[in-house]
Amino acid sequence: MEENKNHDTIDQDNKADEQESPAPQPRQLRGLYKNVNISVRALDIIIFTCIAVIVLVVIIDLL
């Protein structure tokens, strides 16, 4: 079977390549994040929550 290897990791890199087609959301990443399926929105939420936690902890501690 002329199977193309390594289709598990779908490369979602930004390209001006004409062959690339619109990908359905959410997207997949490579490397350690290989099996993570997450949207930009979810990441933004995580980021802001972390920052909020940091700020809150510091403020509470200093009071």
Place this chain on the structure above:
Amino acid sequence: MANDVLLKMEGISKSFPGVKALDNVSLEVKGGTVHALMGENGAGKSTLMKCLFGIYAKDSGHIYLEGQEVDFKSSKEALDNGVAMVHQELNQALKRNVMDNIWLGRYPKIAGIAVNETKMKKDTEAIFKQLEINVDVHRIMSTMPVSQRQMVEIAKAVSYNSKVIVFDEPTSSLTEEEVEHLFKIINMLRDKGVGIIYISHKMAEIKRISDEITIMRDGQWVATEPADNLEMNDIIRLMVGRELTNQFPPKTNKPGKVSLKVENLSGQYNQLKDVSFEAREGEVLGIAGLDCSGRTETLESIFGVRTRKSGTITLDGKRCLNRSAGESIKNGFALLTEERRSTGIFGVLSVKENTVISSLDRHKHFGVYLSEKSQREDTQHYIDAMHTKTPSIETKIRSLSGGNQQKVIIGRWLLTDPEVLLLDEPTRGIDVGAKYEIYQLILELANNGKTVLMVSSEMPELLGVCDRIIVMSGGRVAGEVDAKNTTQEEIMALAAKYV
């Protein structure tokens, strides 16, 4: 046949930093017709579609679906509104089965919670029956060949009862038989009143299947004509902006003595059986065959990235064990892989780094220190020689178009000074202009006495560039033909010999 305009894209413009990707482009697709969208890489076809599906936000212009203005923010929104796409990229969940892939995101549910497997199976089988697709719905995607996966992708688009379906390079991985099947499906859709946008580089197909053709160039609309009004030469001229008198460069290479001898090659974990052939210096040897016939496996086995059960490889009288890529490179072999995206390029690295990676020893001072200057010189040399379009040698390779990426990888291999070049589908997914340049490169290599093996699924390419062609079938060599004296039919007959 009075067909209403289903989809109208009007005055679409889109710019990226430094580049105007779309400049006031318009496209009208009538229901029950196939509208082909053609253009070289970088012409803007993909960008236009991305604006339609909301992947990119257009800077200006309007899109109307059945007369109503729409502005999709995502593929899902487009899908829900009846605009679907069959991707070339096959973004599928490979570890799941066929049914899961088709109904991803809209599983039929029992009481809104549990997935209704029976209904899913019934619906899937119904669609497959309608489209005459013969695939077991329970099969895991990764176990199926690319062509069948593409069929699933098509079924998925159809299952959304879309009014407009976009096919992006749908036949790049299909055999002739499957292409016929696809055309049957497209005709079925056409009769149902679906508006189809067909993006492809394959002229013959376009002429066969489309009703209208729109050509783009450099982000601008160039022409829209009924397919019957345009000849292949007209299309090429409009796409490229200049006359391309011939599709293939003149062949001036003269094959000399036998350089490469492959004897009784059998695969340990694949279907190769007793593959034997010879190739000569200064020759371009084509390898033809159907999708699963073992062409890629042959090249990979010669290069040492596939395990051999038995067989010998001899180059210029010297026996080569080629147990690994590194050893093969030292023996003078080079392999241009079939899928440059997954096994060829290092996406996050620069053009320079992609070029020098296989020949780092050339730049070593004192055996350790890599000279920046010589790396730059080597890279620049091949960029100039092959007219590779890139903003700079430090640009990340992933921002280059497919044809230019391929040139960078060819440059990588040329720097290893190989005797034998194993090319697996070297012009796949590359536009007409770049294809011609790559043919020129291949013929120049042959002219310089190199031995070139070329796997290709495009008959015209094989007949136009190669000297001899071996045809593989079912993992064996079915026959050998002379490119000048053979026909497509003869090759097809051989390809079917051991199927």
Place this chain on the structure above:
Amino acid sequence: MNNPIKKINQTCADYRHMNAKGRRTFWIDGILNNMLYIIMAVFVIYTASVRPAFLTLGSFANLITQVAAYLPMALGIGGCIVLTGTDLSAGRVAGLTAAVSAVLLQEADFANKMFNNFPKVTGWWILLSMLIVVIIGAFVGFVNGFFVAKFSLHPFIVTLSTQLITYGTILWFFGLNGNNGQPISGLSKQYKEVVGGELFRLGNVAVPRYVLYAVIIVALMWFIWNKTSFGKNMFALGSNMDAARVSGVNVFWTTIMVHTLAGLMYGYAGFVEGVRSGSVAASTGLNAECDAIAACVIGGVSFVGGTGSIGGIILGVFVLRIIFVALTMLGVDSSSLYIIKGAIILCACALDMRKYLVKK
């Protein structure tokens, strides 16, 4: 040094071409991608205003001392991350090598000396001891790399096992010769002098010798990462393993060497650690890899693989240290520091993912 200037000019030109939406994305992405630097700046400014002592030369000396201490481990682990892996054994390896160095280099007449038959501590003996522990570290790294390369096991699993095995070894070691798990102290004066002796003074605070050693190590790692074929192979391998294999990169040996080199770094980190904290306990090095990994991710060594720079790692360590020095100065509870550290790591990973996900 044309590149930064060219880049700025290019960015300005691009910005002028952008429409409203493009500009909004530009600012949002810009802020988010540099979020941790912004947090650092906020902390710095706030702490400086509340505790002026923060901005003194002495405080800066303290900062670079800390950076020099945390840097070697981050440099080692950086390689593993470039290969899309990780290394959870780093901390314990450093703990082991710290213990071994301490034992080899205790003061000759120390009451609770572990072993009595080591030669008197001289310059050569110190050097030899360092080599011994560095080899120990490299050995553990080699084992990690071997299992990853040979059996295609994920580095997470392999290094998790080595972490536990190493910890077991540490505990066993601390029980030798009737020591019964007591911390090892009484380190030889010479050892302390060679590693931690004063290099120079900055505003009344002594900067130790290991800052100089750290600079040497940075130069060495920079050379390896950027000027050797090993370094190029490492990045290619991390970027795309299949393409690397086909291109002739020896995937097996490159993987092993990356982990071995990392282990070597942990070994060195352990050698310095004993002197830094005065004594070595079984818990030395616990969770040290967290700081190292966080520093790498903040510094641009993405888990996506194939990217990263030595400068970035230094910056990452720096940012992390500044934040914690500032927080400590503010009097933040040490338990809260753990919470904050965790949040920072999660934030850094999410930002990293976002960078490689955003496309519009």
